[in-house]
Amino acid sequence: MNIVVCVKQVPDTATERKLRSDDNTLDRDAADGVINELCEYAVEEALRLKEAHGGEVTVLTMGPAKASDTIRKALAMGADKAVHLVDDALHGSDALGTSHALAQTLKKIGFDLVVLGSESTDARTGVLAAMLAERLGVPQLTFANQVQVDKGAISIQRVTDYGYDKVEASLPAVVSVVEKINEPRYPSFKGIMAAKKKPVEKLGVADAEIDASQVGLANSWSEVAEFAVAPPRAAGTVVKDEGDGGVKAADFLASKKFV
């Protein structure tokens, strides 16, 4: 099975994240870049499927040059090779543009299964897997906490507000995963060494047959007009429990008309 896992580099949520004042896009230089957490679960799931059914796992990342660190991490976990979509023309692409670029690349490199995280920690749109399914014209199996493949058939449990849906489809398909699906492995020393020699193909907009009028900041379907740092919350009252902490909290709630 030919599995492609889409991996995104995001600013570390533990550091302060900023927007750039020149073009209102994410400041990718201000914070350390790390692998989007849910993408680790996507890589893990791809590796498990490969281990069970054979085949190959390819990492696909669109992002600036420094995103190669994130690609190495996924390769160190055990992916076989990678495609790095890197081109200044892609800077500032919104979800529609990103999905066009990734879909074109996927068509070019081929796939039986595409695995994504269900959401990224920076954009947090959670729409990319659905958009890829739409663009590629293949079944959408998203928000999975369980994936099963049996020859050409695939089924998942799709997490819902009330529990989950059992969903069935046939390959090729697009899957996105939630964090309860597995426990991502740590790269071993051997894995880290091996990753250095694994092939990473760099593609630009033209190489991947991406329509340049569909990507980049200027061609986005939406724009950030302005932004401001949110004012900090006013400091509140903190009391020490002297045996009446619950009563005091109730007094506070009453003062705010919650009781």
Added chain:
Amino acid sequence: MSEILVLVEHVEGQVKKVTLELLTLARKLGTPAAVWTGAGYSPEAQARLAEYGAEKIYVADSAEVSDYVVAPKAELLAHLVGEKAPVAVLVAATAEAKEIAGRLAIKIDSGVLTDVVGIEDGLVADQSIFGGGINVRSRVTKGIPIVAVRPNATPVEAAAGAGTEEHVTFTVSDAAKGARIVERVKEEKGARPELTEAAIVVSGGRGVGSAEKFSIIEELADSLGAAVGASRAATDAGWYPHQFQVGQTGKTVSPQLYIAAGISGAIQHRAGMQTAKTIVAINKDPEAPIFELADYGVVGDLHQIVPQLTEEITKRK
């Protein structure tokens, strides 16, 4: 005035509060037209939508629309956009509705904004990003704006609309039938309000100590008519189901009141609750970062404080 399509969220025919919020918002922008998908449409549902301003209700209640993952609903909306030429499409910022919005955006070649907390004149949208750290104003620049609005961001106001019903004849294409839902499994959650919709949320974290002890969190929630949430430490430990996790990789909530018990307030947790109007924290560590956000904090053992608080609230009711 031009139409604003509002995708209705309902649970087995019961219209969800977020839909009333969207209708309230849509009235400011144009003429609200509700779009009903799936089984369960009833005169009560019609009355409810009309009460909050729906001038029209487009009903596509064949089971087929909800038998497959997301794609048929996006197709239906694209069909309606073609037919009714609305000025905008509003959906709730739930996981599924955002996916519908995403596919629709591609079909009608239009921009989509997610997790919006307010819409102003000219369809300028307010968003709160990076866990509430930055406020952004954005706008769709191509096509018909598709906007996913967060539950609880808009105060609801009734204002009667005609509620004229129109059945939509629409067949789901084979292309949209790729992922079939063969079974819906409902995990019991009792009578509590839904997490993202609730006016009050009571969350427990590692400090709660065990699955059994989550009962004190539930009792406090029930005394307030609140939903129960949990930190990732608590869901990872298996003390509470994952769908109740609040935070960066869980649900985002913005209730009127958020009570955090035994939660340290890690940045990833804050990302999911920072926009709550009022925050109360109970934690035995006076240095816990959650106190930086709290409007009211009690330093002490939650196992003493939470039951006492529940008792006080029940007494005062």
